[in-house]
Amino acid sequence: MYQKFKRRVTGTQVVMWIIGFIILGGVIYGAVHTLLAATYPPRVWLDLIVFGLAQGSVYALVALGYTMVYGILRMINFAHGEVFMAGAFIGYFIATAFDRSGFLNRYYVIAQLLIFVGAMATSATIAVLLERIAYRPLRRAPRLVPLITAIGASFFLQYTFRGFFGSGIKSYPEPTALKGSITILGITVLKTQALVIVAAVVMLLALYIFVQRTKTGRAMQAVSEDKDAAALMGIDVDRIIVITFVVGGALAGAAGVLFSTLFRQVFFLTGFIPGLKAFTAAVLGGIGNVTGAMLGGLFLGIAESLFPNLVLDGLGIPAPYQLKDALAFLMLVLVLIFRPTGILGERLATKKA
Amino acid sequence: MLLHIDSIQTYYGSIQALKGISFTVDQGEIVTLIGANGAGKTTTLHTLSGILHPRHGSIFFEGQPIHTMPPHAVVRLGIAHSPEGRRVFGRLTVAENLDMGAFVRRDKAAIKQDLDRVYTLFPRLKERQKQLAGTLSGGEQQMLAMGRALMASPRLLLLDEPSMGLAPILVDLIFETILEINKQGVTVLLVEQNALMALSIASRAYVLETGSIILSGTGKELLNNPDVMKAYLGME
Numbered sequence: 001m002y003q004k005f006k007r008r009v010t011g012t013q014v015v016m017w018i019i020g021f022i023i024l025g026g027v028i029y030g031a032v033h034t035l036l037a038a039t040y041p042p043r044v045w046l047d048l049i050v051f052g053l054a055q056g057s058v059y060a061l062v063a064l065g066y067t068m069v070y071g072i073l074r075m076i077n078f079a080h081g082e083v084f085m086a087g088a089f090i091g092y093f094i095a096t097a098f099d100r101s102g103f104l105n106r107y108y109v110i111a112q113l114l115i116f117v118g119a120m121a122t123s124a125t126i127a128v129l130l131e132r133i134a135y136r137p138l139r140r141a142p143r144l145v146p147l148i149t150a151i152g153a154s155f156f157l158q159y160t161f162r163g164f165f166g167s168g169i170k171s172y173p174e175p176t177a178l179k180g181s182i183t184i185l186g187i188t189v190l191k192t193q194a195l196v197i198v199a200a201v202v203m204l205l206a207l208y209i210f211v212q213r214t215k216t217g218r219a220m221q222a223v224s225e226d227k228d229a230a231a232l233m234g235i236d237v238d239r240i241i242v243i244t245f246v247v248g249g250a251l252a253g254a255a256g257v258l259f260s261t262l263f264r265q266v267f268f269l270t271g272f273i274p275g276l277k278a279f280t281a282a283v284l285g286g287i288g289n290v291t292g293a294m295l296g297g298l299f300l301g302i303a304e305s306l307f308p309n310l311v312l313d314g315l316g317i318p319a320p321y322q323l324k325d326a327l328a329f330l331m332l333v334l335v336l337i338f339r340p341t342g343i344l345g346e347r348l349a350t351k352k353a
Numbered sequence: 354m355l356l357h358i359d360s361i362q363t364y365y366g367s368i369q370a371l372k373g374i375s376f377t378v379d380q381g382e383i384v385t386l387i388g389a390n391g392a393g394k395t396t397t398l399h400t401l402s403g404i405l406h407p408r409h410g411s412i413f414f415e416g417q418p419i420h421t422m423p424p425h426a427v428v429r430l431g432i433a434h435s436p437e438g439r440r441v442f443g444r445l446t447v448a449e450n451l452d453m454g455a456f457v458r459r460d461k462a463a464i465k466q467d468l469d470r471v472y473t474l475f476p477r478l479k480e481r482q483k484q485l486a487g488t489l490s491g492g493e494q495q496m497l498a499m500g501r502a503l504m505a506s507p508r509l510l511l512l513d514e515p516s517m518g519l520a521p522i523l524v525d526l527i528f529e530t531i532l533e534i535n536k537q538g539v540t541v542l543l544v545e546q547n548a549l550m551a552l553s554i555a556s557r558a559y560v561l562e563t564g565s566i567i568l569s570g571t572g573k574e575l576l577n578n579p580d581v582m583k584a585y586l587g588m589e
Contacts, residue, residue, distance in 0.1 A: 215456070222442050222453050228404055229440035234428035234457035234505065 020338055026315060027307075033314030040309065046187060048305045054193040054262055056301015057200030061255035062278030063285070063293035064207060065127075065248030071224035071288040072244050074143065078150040079130055081275015082157035083249050085268065087123040087256025089161060092172050092266045094118045099173035108177040116199075120253035126157070127249025128242060136238075154275075162268040169267040172260040196258045203254055204294050207247065211290055216243060224288065273325065277304075280332040286345025295343060304328050354413075355380045355509060355540055356401075361410035361420070363393075363400045370396040372564040373410065378509065378542055383535050385543040385551040385572070387585055388561035394544040395437050397561070398511050401542075402434040403427040414509070429457050433507035437514045437544075439498040443487025447478055450486050450497055454504030463506065470537075471500040474530055492523040499530070509540045516547045528554055548585035552576045560585070 034040075062084050069077045094115045098104035104111045134153045138146045178191045189197075211217040222230040223240045231237050259274060260266050281300040285292025304324045312320035312327075335342060356378040363371040371393050378384045386394050399405040401412060403424035412420040414430055422430075433454075442450050451471060455464045472479035475496040481489065486497055495515055502510055512531065516524040528550050535541050545551035552558055555572035560581060568575065575581045582588040 218445075218449065218453065219456065221445060225442045225444060226440055228424075229436060229442070230453075231404065231424035232402060232428065232434045232436060232440075233453045233501070234425045235453075236423070236425045 016337060020334075023334065027311050030311035030314035034310055035314075037314070039313060044309075045306070048309060049302060050187070050189050050193055050197075052302035052305030053298065054196040054301070055259075055305065056281075056298040057197055057204070058255045058259045058262065058274070058297075059278045059281045059301050060294045060297025061200055061203060061251045061258070062274065063281040063297045064204075064290065065252045066279050066282040067285070067287055067290060067293040068220070068244050068248050070282070071290075072220065072241055073135070073139075073146075075135070075146045076150065076279065077130070077135075077248075078147070078275075078279075079134075079153040079157060080127075080248070080252060081271035081278070082154050082161075083123045083127045083130070083271070084252040084256045084259070084275060084278075085161065085266075085271025086126050086157065087119040087253030088260045088266045088270050089165065089256070090122040090253070091115050091119040091257035091260055092170055095173050095175075095260075096170075099175075104173060104175050105177070108175050111175070112195075115257055116254055119257045120250040123253025123256065124246045124249035127245040127252070131242060131245045136241075158268050158272070165268070167268060169265050172264045172266055174264060178261070192261050196262050199254070199258060203251060207251065208290070208294075210247070216240070220244060277325075277328050280328055280335075282342075283332060284335050284342055286342030289342070289344045292342055292344035299343075300328060300331065303331065354378075355415060356542070357413040358397075358401070359411045359413070361397075361400055361407035361412060363396055363405050363407045365396075370564055371400065371407070374561075374564070374566055375410075376559050376566060376569070378540060380508075380540055381535075381538070382556040383531070383541045383543060383554055385545055385555040385558045386561055387545055387548040387551055387558060387575075389585075390546070391563070392561040393564045394561055395513055396564075398434060398436075398513050398542070398544055401427075401511060402432060425457070428505055431506070431508040432511065433502035433505040433509075434511040435498045435502040435513065435515065437517070439491075439494040441486040441489070441494050441497050441501065444485060446483050446485055447489070447497055448482040450501050451478070451504050454501035455506075457505065464504070467504055467506055471503055474503075474533060475500055492519050492526075495519060495523075495527060496530075499527075499534075503534065503539070507539060509542060510534065512541060512543045514544060514546060516545065516550060524550060548581070549576075552581075 062080065065080045065083065066077060069075060069080070095104060098111045130153055134149050135146050138149060178195060181188050181190045182194060211220060219230065219235045219240050220243070222233065222235060223237055227237050277300060278297065281296035282293045284300055285294070285296025304327060307327055308320035308324050312323060317323070354377050358374060358376050360373040360375050361371055362369060362373050374393070374397060386397060388394050396405065400407050403419070403422050403426065407420050410420070411418055414432060417430070419427055419430065442453060445453065451468060455467070458464055477493055478496055478500055481493065486494065489497060499512065499515065515527050515531070519527065524547065531541060531543065532554055543551055543555065552572045552575050558570065558572050558575045559566050560568035560575065568578070568581065570578070
């Protein structure tokens with residue numbers, strides 16, 4: 001019995017677990033310390049959670065694109081952040097035009113829907129073009145090749161947008177309908193954050209129903225498990241792959257609009273950090289798993305908003321909010337070390353990798 | 354003639370796997386391809402169902418050339434393929450797997466009828482409808498793979514190694530079911546390593562060796578052929 005146990009645990013694993021416990025201890029100590037010191041009133045925590053939920057739902061929408069493409073092609077589409085950025089840009093252009101003509105404020109709901117439609121259509125188109133031009137010819141190549149291509153495509157899109165629209169930061173217009181806040185169940189929420197959360201939840205639900213309940217969604221699951229077997233069922237695998245990019249792209253486009261609504265600025269690198277964070281969220285939830293991407297996004301959003309004040313503050317680290325990006329990627333590293341399959345992920349070995 | 358294969362040559366990259374194979378399958382028959390590992394049996398089935406395409410030669414199904422078609426178009430013509438190693442969708446339930454089998458069909462009433470037919474052939478599948486296919490035993494997965502192929506309501510059923518890795522009692526059950534399916538009017542092209550079982554239910558058989566057909570005849574003829582006995586039935 002002891003022999004069996006001894007053989008399974010290596011020195012590296014022991015060191016890893018020690019590091020893990022130190023980090024866990026630090027998190028608990030910091031959180032308890034902050035809460036006992038009562039540095040912030042409860043109101044602040046609530047605001048942080050709501051804001052975290054809002055940015056987390058944006059991450060979740062983008063993470064779905066990563067996870068669905070990975071599920072079907074076993075490839076990380078690193079240009080997905082730029083698909084998101086394109087959505088933010090088109091949303092900005094439409095919103096600015098509507099703002100100048102006064103349409104944005106006069107018919108806010110219609111204007112907002114049109115902004116969504118424009119951004120989603122553009123992002124979906126770019127995603128499909130990426131698949132057609134950059135990825136499909138490499139379908140049978142070693143897995144590293146499309147990955148490098150994706151990084152190349154990402155830079156190509158970033159600097160194409162810079163070339164066309166300049167490198168300045170553009171400020172996204174704020175419709176009067178979204179100024180101020182509303183109170184739901186006694187919780188005061190900024191209207192922009194409410195819009196982001198509601199819109200994201202609606203889209204997440206729609207996607208969930210699409211994947212679980214429709215024939216095409218079922219076919220996507222089949223293709224992600226076994227492409228050849230799916231083809232033998234009469235499923236047009238190429239068509240399913242295109243649909244995956246359309247759906248992922250459209251969600252990223254919508255996320256782009258929501259992100260600019262939340263942060264009110266757009267520029268050619270807008271997609272870079274949020275893209276990486278959404279990728280982190282997808283890994284966190286278990287890449288390839290749709291529900292996991294949703295949960296991973298929400299978790300990362302809330303953690304990023306809450307942890308600097310909750311944990312780092314308690315540990316006596318100055319200006320903790322500056323460290324939120326470091327914290328997000330620290331989480332990626334920790335997940336990869338301690339649970340590479342993510343929260344809901346399956347062991348890759350059981351799949352046909 | 355339901356299926357006519359005319360000197361097909363299939364390659365994996367630069368390696369030639371099929372060196373000009375020709376054979377036919379008639380309506381209502383059970384035809385079997387037997388041969389050792391690597392003889393090209395699975396490659397032949399993959400070429401038929403469009404997963405691979407022949408570099409030379411042609412395949413006609415009911416007189417229509419199909420050798421350039423993608424697999425999803427071949428299924429629509431009425432050729433269903435139950436692949437080697439079962440390849441069921443492990444994260445879908447039994448019922449969902451069967452539903453995938455009928456993916457190309459729109460005729461709801463007839464699909465329901467075929468589902469009942471599959472559940473009658475394999476009562477075990479009915480008991481396990483809601484179970485994830487990945488949790489089934491090997492024999493049950495084989496039943497599911499065959500049932501799934503039948504859900505396409507095929508006129509030609511391609512079966513690749515249905516007996517592989519199964520206990521003898523299950524092998525008997527599978528072969529009985531193949532006969533039953535054939536009696537219901539489905540033509541069967543069966544690829545098997547278990548030559549004895551395959552030849553005993555086959556109307557006609559072909560023997561494959563390193564990408565070529567070296568022998569053909571009725572099932573009985575080959576069962577009694579001394580070369581076949583020695584090489585594939587393990588009898589002196």
